[in-house]
Amino acid sequence: MYLPNMISGKWTGTMNLTEPQAGSDLAAIRTRAEPQADGTYRIFGQKIFITYGEHDMAENIVHLVLARLPDAPEGVKGISLFVVPKYLVNADGSLGSRNDAYCVSIEHKMGIHASPTAVMAFGDDGGAVGTLVGRANEGLKYMFVMMNAARYAVGLEGLALSERAYQQALAYARERVQGRAIEGSAAAVAIVNHPDIRRMLMTMKAQIEAMRALSYSVAAAHDAANRHPDPEAKKRNQAFVDLMIPVVKGWLTETGNEVAYLGVQIHGGMGFLEETGAAQHMRDARITTIYEGTTGIQANDLIGRKLAREGGATLKAVVGLMQQTLAEVRRQEGAEFKAMGAALEKGIAAVTEAGTYIATQYGADVRAVAVGAVPFLKLMGIVSGGWMLARAALVAHGKIAAGDADPYFPAKIATARFYADHLLAQAPGLAQVVVHGGASALAVPEEMLG
Ligand SMILES: Cc1cc2nc3c(=O)[nH]c(=O)nc-3n(C[C@H](O)[C@H](O)[C@H](O)COP(=O)(O)OP(=O)(O)OC[C@H]3O[C@@H](n4cnc5c(N)ncnc54)[C@H](O)[C@@H]3O)c2cc1C
Structure with a gap:
């Protein structure tokens, strides 16, 4: 009754989770659903922050x-999912009366106007x-099917905003003439020639390429998890997707904010003025680390459900894949691959050290671990x-x-080296912060915070 029109775009949809007292914690949802004799339900309650709600x-x-049924258990185990159209739909698919959903x-928001x-x-x-x-x-379980897709998509929103911010900043840097070259030049140069501008542009470019490659890899693993003929490969790919969804959501959106900041x-x-459009990317990027679960909520999911619960098994498998790439990098000659190999080796060691700390200490000192x-x-x-x-550099x-x-x-190899x-x-x-930063973050008593 609903899906064909929603998929064609004739009708649109919303997800109504959040309530004033139930944001990150959906266990606190209070909206009620009362069963009726005809098999439908009457829904009562208020939802806030509903994207495209009207x-x-x-x-x-x-x-x-x-919403909750009258006899529902407490917490997330008592949440059910309901379709509540703005206009009721008749049996023949035509629109009926206006529903009591207003x-x-x-x-009024700082971005995504x-x-x-x-x-x-x-x-x-x-x-x-x-x-x-x-x-x-079972409503939350069903909603999570959509939420996992939405979390991935919001990660892509961070990437897409980054790409627009970069294209705009690059065009401006080529056009804006200001100052002579630091090593001396006869005339003023376009700012793209200044080393600090070049550093910022490369930081944007390298992060965008890294984010895009990671998101494609997770998308490919998602396909393999659904379609691979070998059940073991399906399982392996699903485990990779599950581990990486909070990373794609959290890291791509946090980095999107950094990239938009550099664009300004x-x-x-001119970046501070609205007319250039650079500020809009910064304002629009700000929501991406908040909706579909804040970065803090993604990170708790990563260290708790995705890492500690299985003793770090999937992470170990991913580290194994990283080590295979490292071995191939090591086999190449030249300064670029040497630098990449050294940095990747330290990066893998950092993930291993921090991941092991989380997996082994989560049970013993969860508050300190959660700081990281x-x-x-x-x-x-x-x-x-x-x-x-x-x-990517190896392929190049x-x-x-x-x-x-x-x-x-060659630009791909140079960008990978810059990233390293x-x-x-x-x-x-960052590994140092994870392993040693827990106690000091919790040491100042709450009443002494200010
Ligand atoms: C523009 C916009 C569109 C939105 N669209 C929708 C929508 O379509 N449908 C919908 O249902 N909702 C929507 N939301 C709501 C959004 O998902 C929530 O705002 C978000 O989940 C955070 O909840 P909250 O605002 O109540 O913040 P809170 O949950 O109060 O969080 C405040 C801070 O506390 C932290 N925090 C909370 N709990 C924990 C914890 N356990 N551990 C560590 N840190 C924690 C958070 O990370 C955050 O930094 C939208 C919000 C906005 C602003």
Whole structure:
């Protein structure tokens, strides 16, 4: 009844999870669903922050709403999923009466102004008609099917914003003439010639290429997890996807913010003005580390459910793959591969040290370990990115050796080397924070925080 119109874009959909008291913690959801004699339910409650909760760009809006049945157990085990359309749908597929699901306010936000964010009231006028999806009390499990896809997609939002910010900053850096070259020049030069601008552009470019390669690898593993003929390969790929979803979501969005920040910096004062558009990327990027689960929530998922619960088994397997790439890098000659190999080796050692600490100490001192959750997520992102770029550099090297003269390939190797020198270099420091930073973050008593 709903899917063909939603897939064609005739109708749009929403996900209604968040309530004023239930943000990161969905166990606190209070929206009620009361069973009716005809098999439908009446939904009562308020949802906040609902993306595209109301608009007039489609003839119907299909809300997927999390709510509790009267006899539901406490916590996340008592949450069910309901379809609550804006207009009820008749048996023949035509639109019926207006449902009791209304937008009561649209939020004013710092970014993503093209995306309306609605406060939704369900059931103020007798109850919104809803239909149960699947089985009672399994709603969060179903919602997670969508949320895992959405988490990956929000990671891509970080990447996409980064790419736009980079293209704009690069164009501006080529155009803006300011100052002479630091080594001396007859005339003023375009700012792209200044070493600090070049460093910022390369930081943007290298991170974008690393993020893109990682997201493609996770997408390919997702396909293999669903379609591979060998059940063992399916399992292995699914484990990789499960481990990496919080990294793709958390690291690509945190890095997206850094890239958008550099984009503004490259524009100088013009970056602070709205008319250049550089500031918009920074404002738009800011939400990506918050919705679909904050970076803190992604990081807790990574260290708890994805790492400690299985004793670090998948991480060990991933480290094994990284080591295979490292061995291949080591077999190549030249300064680029030497630098890449040294940095990747330290990066792998940092992931191993921090991962082992988390897997072994999670049970004993979870508060101290959790202080390092976000630093560990960043460490995983940075080292995975370095691994991906090393793989790309190896392919590029093979192409050059086979006589391909496309300048894309030497640029790829140079970018991978830059990443090793400037970004992978952060890995040992992050491992240090994970392993030794827990106690001091918790040492100042709450009343002494200020
Ligand atoms: C523009 C926008 C669009 C949105 N779209 C939707 C939508 O379509 N549907 C929907 O249902 N929701 C939507 N949301 C809601 C969004 O998913 C939540 O804002 C988000 O999950 C965080 O919840 P919260 O705002 O209540 O923050 P809180 O949960 O109060 O978090 C505040 C801070 O505490 C931290 N924190 C909380 N709990 C923990 C913990 N256990 N461990 C460590 N740190 C923790 C967080 O990381 C964060 O830094 C949207 C929000 C915005 C702003």
